[in-house]
Amino acid sequence: MNLFYVDLVANVVSNFSGMPGRYLRILSGDTDVNFEVRYSNGSIRSTIIPGIGIDLSHPETGEPFKDISFTSSVNQQIRVLISYFPSTDSRLAGDVDVNGVLSVVNAGGLVVENSKLALVAGVPKLVMSADVARLKGSLYFDVPVSIGKTNAVTVADGYPLTANSDWVHENVAELWAVSAVSGNVWIIEDKK
Incomplete structure (x- = not known):
């Protein structure tokens, strides 16, 4: 498992050779991140939202990716997790939009x-x-x-x-x- 920060400069590619894995998770960042993963035969390009993880094993062969690169439309720092195994994140973070009544009580009322x-x-x-x-x-x-x-x-x-x-x-x-x-x-x- 590799856990690291990347300082992305707007529209500049950040390459990471020799960074293999099957799963990618962007743990934090300000906005969407474009990525490209390379295999021994081909590559996949897509966009990922911070907080989301994805299985990037080769869709036909199951081969792990060999290298990865990131680009962003804005300057931002992202925290990246690359692993051969799925990861879960049970921390509560983000926005909550509740319509209706929300009540959290541990020991009854007052x-x-x-x-x-x-x-x-x-x-x-x-x-x-x-x-x-x-x-x-x-x-x-x-x-x-x-x-x-x-x-x-x-x-x-x-x-x-x-x-x-x-x-x-x-x-x-x-x-x-x-x-x-x-x-x-x-x-x-x-x-x-």
Whole structure:
């Protein structure tokens, strides 16, 4: 395995003779890098993105490449790994683009809230409002209820729970409940 830095000057070829291998990984760099690998019979030219690795064994014979050269459209320093064996890189680096809710928790939340709500027969009740800080909510119903995601929930079409049931709500969305008879719901929430 060969691990080294290359200072690339824009549009100037950097040759490395006697640098054989099967796998190429550009560990770091500012932008795409053009490369050419040479075999005993032919060569391959392509472009690689920093952070990516590639198997460059000869596509027909499996022969390792003998030499390699790099070019770049800009001045940059790259860190190169050449090996006869595949390499993996488990370091976390780069950009993360998250759409939605991302929550990383090691040991639960920082706040615990509890409450008791009265359920009026036939009237949908918001038992948990939408809350991105909520990690988990535990609910206990002393009467049969149906739960749903909106105030349109009915006893007939909601998710049915029997009297003296527990429900764990591991979601940040709101939760509604309705019962054919009046009763109570006890709630405890774990929040960030």
